Amino acid sequence: MTPSDPHPAPPHLDDDTDDELVGSILSRRRALRLLGLGGGALSLAAGGVLAQRAGGPSTGGAAGSSAGPGGGSGLPGCVVRPALTEGPYFVESEPRRADLRKDTTTGTVSAGVPLTLNFLVSKVSVGSCTPRSRVLIDVWHCDALGVYSGVSGNTGNFLRGSLVTDAQGRASFTTIYPGWYQGRAVHIHFKLRPLDASGKATGEFTSQLFFPEGVNSAVFARAPYRQKGTRADTPNAQDGIYRNGGSQLLLDVKGDPAAGYAATFDVGLNIG
Template identity: 75%
Template sequence: MNDPHDPRLPLTPELPEEDNDDEMVGRLLSRRSALRLLGLGGGAAALTAGGVLAQRGGPPPPPGGAEGMGGAGGTSAGTSGATGLPGCVVRPAMTEGPYFVEGEPRRSDLRKDSKTGKVVSGVPLTLDFVTSRVAVGGCTPRAGVLIDVWHCDALGNYSGVSGSAGDFLRGSQVTNAQGKASFTTIYPGWYQGRAIHIHFKLRPLNASGKATGEFTSQLFFPETVNAAVLTRAPYSQKGKADTPNAQDGIYRNGGSQLLLKVTGDPVKGYRATFDVGLNIG
């Protein structure tokens, strides 16, 4: 029988993982609408991929969330999918899941547990966030956005939840004037029923440091890279992941728009950049 306190378990009885897998935050814009706002209406007519621009107010989400606006499509410049489009155009929101912890330490390097001093083992990963505000004619850098990042270790364990101590592989930063924040971490492992992924939360801050909005989602990795990483220690202790992207209930609701394009190798490590437009707050 599964131990309900095991931090490796992806679900809890009170919070089924798929309940809010396509929950949207604020006003929804289709990719076509976002591109029209950017002054790229000519190219937008050929695009049907759905997504969201997190923006407070506006009409309620249409039935089916982003899927109801044309289905999950590829991303634009800076990740995978359609090319030649601003990377900040649209992204789908996804469930927070049961493992978020408020008040994560402000730091760029997530590998060290601040309570024990132990450094978590795994393939190095540098994750760069670029936040923008989508405006008429283009995307402008969005400074002052608090970014929380959390994910499991190489063996599928989260820190600070379900009886697990510590704060490894958790942290937050505020974007700089260029809308950027970079995290040094490890490539996440896998746990039962979920594809390999990273959670993140974006919260614009006002002059007093108070959050004025919130956008939560998840990032995924190409299967070829996952396979290369899982052959190395300590990941190899668990063997092959039981849930590829295509079989993950969260990924199927827009995950292709959150699929990272990574560079590097499993020996020296990887780097990935994620661009996102954030028009809340």
């Protein structure tokens, strides 16, 4: 690497906190108790609690996955999500926008396979999940070559942004499929913060989203990703953060690398 390199790689994971494990994965019995359906009151687990509504994407058989239709009596078709590390690349006050691809400081648009990332946020209460408005969602991730904006000597604000959920609990971002960098599986960071009437955050939950390996391979065979190689050096199964509950945060992406992909992350929130 030289000082003139406009896209220095992020520091190795041993030198930052991106591989710090946060939060916990809860058993189905513990999830029922937290939802007030197993004899305990609705409460907040260590690191926060997220839940997926019935009909959302399949996340595999990890601990904490449960009960869609036909599950536990009264369970609102929700599964517990683990909190994962914020990492060293979060920037406060990211631009409020739906399209993350443009760097507003230079006008440059990040190249890559288009990705539409939809969030559907609900309020978790005993026996139900209802749409939750006024939740600030921050999203940030690396570009096709594994570079983050605004950190590690890089300027700009490409592939960063935030939106507030509408009355239906929805927020939709247009971005590109993320690339990879040394020591990490392919991922997108996100933070959820419920807002009060004055716009002040009343709680916070931070985690990461992951991608199926077959889709990663298809994307990385294309330009500009293939400049880094056709496969990430750390697949999901070898990523320490993914092993802490990433199977519950695995996106069900639809589409193809030529036309682009779309994914919906359907979650419930009981903080703030």
